[in-house]
Amino acid sequence: MTRGMRRVCRIVIAAAAVLTAGFGELRGTGDLGVVVERASGRLQVVDSTARISLGVVEGLGDLSHASVVYSRDARFAYVFGRDGGLTKVDILTGTVVARVVQAGNSIGGAISGDGTLVAVSNYDPGGVKVFDARTLELVKEIPATFGAEGARSKVVGLTDAPGRRFVFSLYDAGEIWIADFSHGDEAAVTRIRDVGRQPYDALITADGRHYVAGLFGEDGLALVDLWHPELGARRILAGYGRGEQPLPVYKMPHLEGWAMTENHAFLPAVGRHEVLVVDRRTWREIGRVPVHGQPVFVMARPDGREVWVNFAHPRNDTIQIIDVESLTIRHTIEPGPAVLHMEFTPRGDEVWVSVRDADRVDVYDTATYRRLATVAVEKPSGIFLTARAHRIGL
């Protein structure tokens, strides 16, 4: 065979691979995922075993800050857009099966533990809307009203909690609300007041017990034990937040970018080149790890032995890997310009990395730190694998 013929053969084989890798096939969905193409309002559906893209889904509106949750069968992705759009995408066929523009301006959403309700948190008008996960019909609106005049607050930090509940924070009201749908589609709402000024984001622990909200308006964080909401919110980590800022803060770090290991929580210091290490039982700081830049996502590898960190502009071409035992940097990699997000495969053998300004998603082996594959994606941001369907608070 001539060199030219060999080249043609390679192209034919590659084209055939693309054809068989597309949408509409009978296949398992446990190893699928989506990558958000932020600028073009599209998703790429990816196969994390073959490390390839299956294709593109278009028409999803403004996807800056978009996030995604999954149906319990891991077939449907619910995409929360910045423009209030909520879209249900069939990742097996690559089609939009339902879409509503349900508010003017919204941020994030969640799916109930039983998979029947999808909730969206809205800035404007401030509140939470809850939809039927099957049809996207409105089930319930919860306006985030507060004060004597009935003003409405922006809602942030929305998450699911065990028992068909949603938990969220009211930025303008300084409150945390628990909406309980366990007795049907009429929510019983528990209001926790005076949690602190301007909660701006939140996380829930993997068991769904502890809800932690970051405070923009003052130091520290608000912690609610969802086993005991009657105790209200407790202030933890005094000094965390706006209190100490030797450097300009490029971005308040997401709280979902906290890493929880067996004994510790690792969190991004605000405005500093440090990762804070906190005892999970006492919520007291026990150490700091100096790092390359201002940390954005601080994520535990699923086995809890390493914590991977990416950074804010202008030092965002790098990932550092912290060894959890020694609390030192074990390794540094430079994937390329604008590393926006990382997503581990569920058992932690590989990690997917968005390199926005190189229009690439890279897949790394987490044992050797070698790059295994690259997928071409236009301005990638968030990566969401379907194993999230089976986790509380994701």
Next chain:
Amino acid sequence: MTRGMRRVCRIVIAAAAVLTAGFGELRGTGDLGVVVERASGRLQVVDSTARISLGVVEGLGDLSHASVVYSRDARFAYVFGRDGGLTKVDILTGTVVARVVQAGNSIGGAISGDGTLVAVSNYDPGGVKVFDARTLELVKEIPATFGAEGARSKVVGLTDAPGRRFVFSLYDAGEIWIADFSHGDEAAVTRIRDVGRQPYDALITADGRHYVAGLFGEDGLALVDLWHPELGARRILAGYGRGEQPLPVYKMPHLEGWAMTENHAFLPAVGRHEVLVVDRRTWREIGRVPVHGQPVFVMARPDGREVWVNFAHPRNDTIQIIDVESLTIRHTIEPGPAVLHMEFTPRGDEVWVSVRDADRVDVYDTATYRRLATVAVEKPSGIFLTARAHRIGL
């Protein structure tokens, strides 16, 4: 419409539901699972959202003590039979895609973190065989030889560990071995000697760090920190095991039937009507909960707020639910004769229960303890939902 017509309509609708619910459809696999029909050597494939059976897969040999792991796409179930049979089942089409009878007598298996290797632990001839997960071709045999004469030990307690490793115990040799496939298909084997007499079963913690083997030949358990195998095995929980037996022991409890919550491990007392409560950091007993019978499986609801317990013959018609905060019985249910196994849906909203002698699998709401549905299954034993694909050590 007359009453008779209504009845006909209901039957037609029910029949249509059965027809559309079968194999071969394009669908997500995140909410599927299998139930082992022990006596007839069959699996039923179930849909945990619709709470129905999709159909039966036959020809799997002797399925007493059978266990199942899943491919990373959650499409293929690997079934480990008692007779040495290893069968790969496509749960989307309900067909056997590969089957080998790889030993005379075997117990359990595991799949590597990257999904490429399936390992089986064998009694006879004693050792571990490792297969290509795609084809079931033999990749590597690891004979469990020990002593001057090169005798072979029964192998038990096989589990996957992060980094393409398998860990297992040698019953006759009193050793724990770690087989590391991270550099290819030639395993590097680390032998930990003198772990204690007759390890009979084992578990690994959810992060894959701690491997705990029960000892049949003496008191206590052997603990290996897989971050530090060079430290060998440490003896924990002196007195646990054969040491104290006021009642005849009907069955040595499985170690995979231990519940791990945030701070505690809950484990079945051997030969006593008690669940032991142990501090996870020190591995010291801190309390006991009196229960209905000799516990078999002691399982944490995924949110860690409750621990569900079933019991050995002759008190095996009951499940008790322990409240993790107060360490008291919160509720007791009586599903029926011979409750063999329980499997929670991954976010813990429901639990599937095998009631062997009633030929039923029941689905309960874990918040209300109400029975939601029943699936007819012939002599059901183990229940395995596909979300296991994404967990370390399951």
